[in-house]
Amino acid sequence: MQLAEPLQAAIEELSKLPGIGKKTAQRLALFLLKGENENVANLLKALHELKTKLRLCARCFNISEEELCPICQSAKRDDSVICVVEEASDVIAIEKSNEYYGIYHVIGGVLSPLSGIGPDTLKIKELLKRFESENIKEIILALNPDTEGETTALYLAKLIKPLGIKVTRIARGLPIGGDLEFADEATIGRAVSGRIEL
Amino acid sequence: MQLAEPLQAAIEELSKLPGIGKKTAQRLALFLLKGENENVANLLKALHELKTKLRLCARCFNISEEELCPICQSAKRDDSVICVVEEASDVIAIEKSNEYYGIYHVIGGVLSPLSGIGPDTLKIKELLKRFESENIKEIILALNPDTEGETTALYLAKLIKPLGIKVTRIARGLPIGGDLEFADEATIGRAVSGRIEL
Numbered sequence: 001m002q003l004a005e006p007l008q009a010a011i012e013e014l015s016k017l018p019g020i021g022k023k024t025a026q027r028l029a030l031f032l033l034k035g036e037n038e039n040v041a042n043l044l045k046a047l048h049e050l051k052t053k054l055r056l057c058a059r060c061f062n063i064s065e066e067e068l069c070p071i072c073q074s075a076k077r078d079d080s081v082i083c084v085v086e087e088a089s090d091v092i093a094i095e096k097s098n099e100y101y102g103i104y105h106v107i108g109g110v111l112s113p114l115s116g117i118g119p120d121t122l123k124i125k126e127l128l129k130r131f132e133s134e135n136i137k138e139i140i141l142a143l144n145p146d147t148e149g150e151t152t153a154l155y156l157a158k159l160i161k162p163l164g165i166k167v168t169r170i171a172r173g174l175p176i177g178g179d180l181e182f183a184d185e186a187t188i189g190r191a192v193s194g195r196i197e198l
Numbered sequence: 199m200q201l202a203e204p205l206q207a208a209i210e211e212l213s214k215l216p217g218i219g220k221k222t223a224q225r226l227a228l229f230l231l232k233g234e235n236e237n238v239a240n241l242l243k244a245l246h247e248l249k250t251k252l253r254l255c256a257r258c259f260n261i262s263e264e265e266l267c268p269i270c271q272s273a274k275r276d277d278s279v280i281c282v283v284e285e286a287s288d289v290i291a292i293e294k295s296n297e298y299y300g301i302y303h304v305i306g307g308v309l310s311p312l313s314g315i316g317p318d319t320l321k322i323k324e325l326l327k328r329f330e331s332e333n334i335k336e337i338i339l340a341l342n343p344d345t346e347g348e349t350t351a352l353y354l355a356k357l358i359k360p361l362g363i364k365v366t367r368i369a370r371g372l373p374i375g376g377d378l379e380f381a382d383e384a385t386i387g388r389a390v391s392g393r394i395e396l
Binding site: 012048050 | 242
């Protein structure tokens with residue numbers, strides 16, 4: 001069956017979103033079509049402002065409304081410690097834990113030669129430049145615990161350590177609420193080798 | 199953590215969509231924020247046109263770009279048979295089966311006294327009016343096989359039968375590819391009572 005062209009176009013655009021297949025896209029399109037004009041206008045306005053009102057922080061590349069993000073602007077943060085993360089969503093995740101009071105640097109991805117992502121694609125140059133103007137004592141690498149994240153962490157450690165800056169990595173181990181019986185071998189291995197004295 | 203206001207607003211609007219929770223909404227918002235401006239502009243344009251270029255068919259209330267939908271306009275359809283469905287998405291589903299060549303009437307929901315949906319909220323008056331101007335021989339009720347759908351079907355049958363029009367209902371039974379062993383009792387019961395001779 002040939003759907004009406006505007007409906008077909010909306011379904012195609014919606015199904016480009018991550019985790020949204022054709023069937024969900026059709027459901028969303030019909031929901032919006034049936035919904036109040038005002039609700040849809042609110043959604044469109046919010047998405048438009050998302051793209052126009054936000055930019056990347058000039059210092060740490062976190063999401064920001066102004067030139068510097070709220071974390072970089074805050075006087076309460078310890079600006080001698082930088083936590084290096086892949087994406088802005090990781091900043092949100094770490095902030096939610098309420099355990100970290102330093103500042104951040106979002107490198108925008110991980111090294112992945114197969115996808116053509118080398119050191120120059122990431123904000124690594126910008127990180128090294130911060131060491132010149134800022135008084136940094138420690139770098140915490142909080143990259144994802146997968147092959148590419150580990151590779152990127154090792155690459156960064158090799159670059160930064162010679163500068164006399166302490167480089168640490170967030171711990172790997174059993175997640176809170178996790179079950180030893182069902183954890184995979186790699187996680188258990190890391191949990192044992194990374195044990196700490198009580 | 200306080201998210202930037204435009205990001206927070208986008209997450210809130212996106213999480214109003216069906217099946218999209220806070221976590222998925224955040225993922226979608228960050229995906230759009232990171233994506234090419236052009237791609238986001240295309241999505242916004244498609245959603246805007248979805249609301250401005252489409253309307254309901256003046257005859258059957260299906261989705262349409264013109265006053266009458268393509269099905270109502272088609273000379274190839276048997277316009278003596280009307281299939282009554284709840285929503286426009288049901289028209290799409292039935293058209294995909296390639297088994298039906300009549301026309302449609304979308305009533306826009308089912309009777310549900312608890313949600314305040316009575317006969318006047320649905321396009322039932324409009325259906326009865328079609329019998330005056332059109333030469334209808336059969337009404338096929340294709341409402342969902344749940345309590346409200348069944349109630350609405352009985353209500354419609356009671357209204358239409360006295361007019362001398364044949365009223366049928368789509369069959370209930372085992373779905374194709376389904377397994378007798380795992381079917382629920384109500385479905386098996388309907389499949390048995392609705393058996394046909396081979």
